[in-house]
Amino acid sequence: MNYEGKVYRPWIEANSLLIQVTLGCSHNTCTFCDMFSDKRFRVRKVEDIFADIEQARKYYPYVPSIFLIDGNVMVLKTATLLKVLNKIKETFPECKKISLYSSFNDLKRKSVEDLKLLKEAGLDMAYIGLESGDRETLERIEKGMTPEEAVEGMANAKAAGIRVLASFIFGMGGKERSKEHIEETVKLLNILQPEEIAPMALAIQPNTKLEQQVESGEFVRATPLQILHEEKYLLENMNFETVYWGDHGNNIAPMRGYFPDLKASFLNRINHEIETNPITKQKVHNTYAW
Numbered sequence: 001m002n003y004e005g006k007v008y009r010p011w012i013e014a015n016s017l018l019i020q021v022t023l024g025c026s027h028n029t030c031t032f033c034d035m036f037s038d039k040r041f042r043v044r045k046v047e048d049i050f051a052d053i054e055q056a057r058k059y060y061p062y063v064p065s066i067f068l069i070d071g072n073v074m075v076l077k078t079a080t081l082l083k084v085l086n087k088i089k090e091t092f093p094e095c096k097k098i099s100l101y102s103s104f105n106d107l108k109r110k111s112v113e114d115l116k117l118l119k120e121a122g123l124d125m126a127y128i129g130l131e132s133g134d135r136e137t138l139e140r141i142e143k144g145m146t147p148e149e150a151v152e153g154m155a156n157a158k159a160a161g162i163r164v165l166a167s168f169i170f171g172m173g174g175k176e177r178s179k180e181h182i183e184e185t186v187k188l189l190n191i192l193q194p195e196e197i198a199p200m201a202l203a204i205q206p207n208t209k210l211e212q213q214v215e216s217g218e219f220v221r222a223t224p225l226q227i228l229h230e231e232k233y234l235l236e237n238m239n240f241e242t243v244y245w246g247d248h249g250n251n252i253a254p255m256r257g258y259f260p261d262l263k264a265s266f267l268n269r270i271n272h273e274i275e276t277n278p279i280t281k282q283k284v285h286n287t288y289a290w
Contacts (some may be wrong), residue, residue, distance in 0.1 A: 001052050005039045008290065009067050010127050010198070012165070012245055013099065016067040017092075021049055021084060025071030027103065029142045030131075031209040032172070032202070035290065043076060049089055057091050057202040065097040074126060075101035075259055085121035095122070102126035104153030105145055116161030125163040128153075133188030134181045137173045141210070146243055147188050154192040165245070166194040169201035170230045171222035171285070178222045182230040186237045197205040200248035201227055203287035224285040225274065228252055232270045235263060250287040252279060 003020055024039035056063070066088055073081070087099060100123070106125065107115070132138055133147055165211050166189070173181025189197065202221070204211050213219035218233050222230070231246070231253070238259065244266070247254040253273045274280060 001055060002048070005070075006035070007069060008035050008167070009069060012198070012267050013065070013067040015081075015125075016065040016097075016099070017060060018067055018069050019049065019052055019056070019062045019084075019088070020044060020070060021068045021073045021076065021081075021100075024076045025196065027072065027144050028142065030129075031141045031213070032131075032169075032205060034205040034208045035096060037207070039070070041071075043080070043290070046080065046083055049084055053087055053091050059094060063092045063095055066092065066095055068098070068100035071101050072103045072106050073100040074106035074110070078110065078117060081118060081123075082121050084146035085118065085123055085279075089122045097124045098122045099125040099127060102128050103145065104128055104130070104150040107153035107156045108149055110156065112156050112159045115156055115162060119161050125165065126157060127165045128194075129165070130166045130168045130185070130188070132168060132172045132181050134173055134177060135184070137181050137184075139176055141172065150188060151191055154194065154217070163196065164192075164194040164197055165196035165243075166192065167200065169196040169200055169202050170227045170251075173222070175220040175222050175226065178226040178230060182233045186234055189234075189241050190237075196243040196245060198245040198248065199231065199234065199251070200246075201250040201252065201285055201287055203206065203250050203289055205289050221284055223280075224252060224277075224282050225280040228270060228277075228280065228283055229273050232274070235259075235266050235270065250285075252277065267289065 004023055009018055022043050024036040024041040026041045028036055129145055131141060135147060140144060168185055204214055210219060242259050244259045245256055247256040253269050255269055
């Protein structure tokens with residue numbers, strides 16, 4: 001396999017075969033992210049992607065799931081992505097799940113007809129970084145997306161039958177906008193109703209614009225208590241069924257399961273942490289870089 005640069009995949013895809021289709025991220029300006037700072041975005045040659053797929057077949061006798069990397073693979077032309085999906089299904093007929101990174105804008109730019117073709121070709125799921133539903137927070141982190149664009153993209157995915165896992169970040173609004181950030185995020189999530197969600201606590205990545213803003217005092221990090229209250233608000237106010245992947249390593253109270261089935265259990269856990277965890281007395285939640 002010819003992986004180039006740093007390689008990332010969701011923790012949920014730990015057991016999936018990774019096929020590198022794009023290099024980097026076509027947006028790559030988010031202030032909090034350094035995942036693809038070592039690469040300039042480009043699409044790999046189809047013949048190189050095919051060679052990796054064939055090479056992987058020689059190594060792995062059974063591959064139940066495949067995850068396409070790097071960032072927002074959905075930005076590819078539909079015809080190109082269809083070639084890749086068809087090659088995967090031909091080479092790994094046992095594969096039951098194919099997923100990729102996307103953005104809501106990538107979904108918005110594609111027609112429902114094109115997305116249906118991708119679904120029929122084997123694409124099951126898109127992982128999307130929502131980060132926040134608060135318009136001002138989205139602008140501050142230079143996400144390049146509005147809440148309205150997220151709604152349009154999600155509508156296209158639902159119409160095509162492609163599952164979406166939306167990730168977002170506790171503390172992304174900082175200490176100042178913690179309330180606005182979580183209230184608007186939950187409001188937007190209740191409109192989007194993604195099939196799965198992955199909330200995680202903010203980690204300050206080295207050499208990012210956000211790190212500079214923290215050092216200068218322009219961005220003041222939310223306290224651990226604020227982060228816990230953000231998760232409590234989320235659990236109290238979500239009104240749709242989803243898979244809750246709240247077990248990221250940076251979360252204060254890692255939890256995973258079906259929502260709202262486990263709502264009472266999750267809330268009991270959060271309330272317990274708020275009442276008893278010494279971290280609530282600290283000014284900063286120390287997380288690790290990706």
